[in-house]
Amino acid sequence: MKSFIILLLGINAASAVTHSLKYFYTGSTGIEGFPQFVAVGIVDGMQIDYFDSVSEKNVLKQSWMEGVRDEKMITNTRKGNQQTFKANVEIGMQRFNQTTGVHTFQLMYGCELGDDGITRGDFQYGYDGADFLSLDKSTLTWTAANQKAVITKLKWDATGADANFQKNYLENTCIEWLKKYVNYGKDTLERKVRPSVSLLQKTPSSPVTCHATGFYPSGVMVFWQKDGQEQHGDVEHGEILQNDDGTFQKSTHLTVTPEEWKNNKYQCVVQLAGIEDDITKVLIESEIQTNFGKTNRGSNDPNTIGLIIGGVIALLVIIAVVGVVIWKKKNKKGFVPASTSDTDSENSGKGIQKI
Known part of the structure; x- marks a missing residue:
């Protein structure tokens, strides 16, 4: 069942x-x-x-x-x-x-x-x-x-x-x-909107999240690569959620130690239906946006952490209304x-x- x-x-x-x-x-x-x-x-x-x-x-x-x-x-x-x-x-x-x-x-x-x-x-x-x-x-x-x-x-x-x-x-x-x-x-319904892609992390030991948002239509693949090969282990795929403006968002989480990703080339790849070019984000320290410590990148960026919070709020509204x-x-x-x-x-x- x-x-x-x-x-x-x-x-x-x-x-x-x-x-x-x-x-x-x-x-x-x-x-x-x-x-x-x-x-x-x-x-x-x-x-x-x-x-x-x-x-x-x-x-x-x-x-x-x-x-x-x-x-x-x-x-x-x-x-x-x-x-x-x-x-x-x-x-x-x-x-x-x-x-x-x-x-x-x-x-x-x-x-x-x-x-x-x-x-x-x-x-x-x-x-x-x-x-x-x-x-x-x-x-x-x-x-x-x-x-x-x-x-x-x-x-x-x-x-x-x-x-x-x-x-x-x-x-x-x-x-x-x-x-x-x-x-x-x-x-x-037939428009094509490219996503904004960010790398997010709560703490140095937390999984690194590749967050794609603002894309349309909903047909999307968000995955991690290591040295050009797609990663399946240590990767968790989130659901596709809808934003308030009708576009969509999706997150894929990679569990990897800082030593590991610093010594290898990890990157997030986003493929959107109707758009030929892939969007990639290479996992380097300067690309990670977070909310821990003063030295971390992107800690005050409302367009990244805010999007996650907004998505959660939107989801709660959807559940409450629908x-x-x-x-x-x-x-x-x-x-x-x-x-x-x-x-x-x-x-x-x-x-x-x-x-």
Whole structure:
């Protein structure tokens, strides 16, 4: 069973994927001060809208989304989803013999369009941080992750209508709207921005961090080399995070003694999708920026340490606002495209059922 992780605005680091459209819904109970339903739409790792059960109004997060679709219709659709998710949390608690506590019912679905024209799509439900039910497009059936989900699988498989509906959405409707969104937001979504790269270290004995920030798109590789050979041992890769301005950041940490890196040529290499030239930073004392001791380089540089702090704050805001939990996917499967109406830009209420 796959483990669930905190959603970081749906960021996808796979450079082979050119564009993606994903939606994340969470129904919850027992979380004080948090909406019982949250829905978020994401294009290419960039949040496009937000809805919750407190405001009950869909809010656009990108100016280029203005006028693209019928927002009143989207709001009404999500109000319907809100009631469905409230019911599904209750049903889930009954099936698992739960009467109190914090419980969540999640849905992640969406499509991806590769630069080779190949499309992909997923439609997956989760309960309390674990897989629950997922669509198998090849057989037009639902896969139950546990015995409690078998009840829903049998019900939905009986007619095949739900599987057909979602397969058509993922292969046709979703791809068509993804293309439309990318066309409207191409100045933002298809821009290429080179990263700023810094070498950071907390103390002389701490790992050296290669921090790349401010880049777009998110497809990036940040790795360490020793004497021209890529290092795998003693290297830890961080997640790709999103900055407040929609660009991204990533850190890769190298554990090495000062004696070792002073006697060998270590360098950090950053490769960004869409940009041919690599960016390199050679590990020398003058390049290291830190916050220990008066003699250390870059100790007061707000553009380096500040970026790290800002990234952490941004991450906390994302978690607090979005509050969506999803699972890591090991395998993806593929598909194809077509067209639809304005009211179908997001999966309609009839496509998201009670379990």
